[in-house]
Amino acid sequence: MVDFARVQKELHECNKDVQVSGIKVSPVGGDLSHLTGSIPGPTGTPYEGGIFQIDIKLADGYPFDPPKMRFTTKVWHPNISSQSGAICLDILKDQWSPALTLKTALLSIQALLSSPEPGDPQDAVVAQQYLKDHQTFLGTARYWTEAFAKTCGVEEKVKKLVEMGFPESLVRSTLEAVGGDENLALEKLCSG
């Protein structure tokens, strides 16, 4: 059974200093075992300026078992799957400690964004690119951040697509379905 009293307190603590940390955690629906977190991309990295959404599922044993975390925002990073958003981070696996919290785990993920570990990759393609063609890696990562992690740009994208003649509600749902990527949304709108 998840310790909901603790989760509740954690949410309260975490949301108290959102201004400082930029890290937000909020429940998805009425169930506290499914949460969503968001972290700002660290400055000085290709992820700067983006807001990354992380899906958090609390296992029954939480806080004695680690929370299951996964990026729902697409990220180009050696330790994060570009397909599924799975995160390769020891504290979310064997190095978890019940003394850690959702907030500290999210902070660790933020730290992972600024210091990738290509030697222990989650996404081999990205890791190869990181090691062999770092400039391309930086470019791709920056592009993905622009395309998927900039929530402020959604309205602009919607406006553009609506100007192309698609109905607004359809544009919004399509954009959401493809994770905010304008081009993918356009493709989908055209094909569907």
Added chain:
Amino acid sequence: MDLSEVAGSGSNVKDFSKKKRGNRYAKLKQSKLDARREQWLAQVKSKGSKVESENACEVSVDGRNKKGGLDVKNVEVKQRGAETNVLIHHHNVDWDLSPSNSPGSLGSLFANNSSGTNFSGCSGSSISSGGFCSGSISEEDEDNDGCLDDWEAVADALGVGDKSIEPSPEPPTCLQERSRDVPSEEISLGKGPRPENVKVPVNHGGCRAWKPDDAFRPQSLPNLSKQRSFPVKSDMHYDHRGCGSWVRSNLTSVPSSCPICYEDLDMTDTSFLPCFCGFRLCLFCHKRILEGDGRCPGCRKPYETYGLVEGKPNLNGGISSIGLARSFSMITKPRK
């Protein structure tokens, strides 16, 4: 999916978690009570030659206060009602009392008591407090609840009856006398009653000696529980001054709630230091961790090093070893 619906479900979650917490508290409390009882029982066994069983006061106490000790217990039990906690508590006190009593204080008090002052209501505990006067600080921690007021009551009685027995039967002097080994602030912090004894004042309702304390008793409750140590064994191994200083450092470094479950730490938890790294947690979470991978959440090292800790000469290590030995016994024993 309108707002009210969301709010509604939110409050449901809250209610649910509240209810859960209520259950949890009850469960937690029960398990801790059991655990404490286990500890004390284990302690009795470990004392071996001195104390054989819960009723072993008769066996254990040496000639001089054999009768006294026994009487104290009986009177206590009768006076304070049949609350088992109180009973156990006083058993514990009696063990401590017997070896460390000075014949003077107890003997004289006892004599005085039986010499015709009719303070029958307080006589039992006044004797036991006589023991504490000559005892050590942690014993005082153990049973400060009844002592102070009873002392004052007895002092009043003495003032009427016989002044020659106590050089100065003023209650404050008594307090000072007891606090010789500790800074007075700790005494004042520590003189609240144990939570189980909250009901005791009812019995002493007639004694005006309660008055000065009454106002602050409720507030001081948690304080006491936070600074209380496991005194008995540490007393046997370390001098009182050392113990006093440990109590003080304990006061400053102990978090008020468990970093794992975020519940408040009670007195058993605060005196529990399971790992060298100094990471504290409640017994409930500790047990849960031992059922799992058994690693300290603070340093990720396995807890299984307690064997090495045992009997370490250094003060903090020693104290922690006591915590460990006890916690371990608690964890292994109550499996039914």
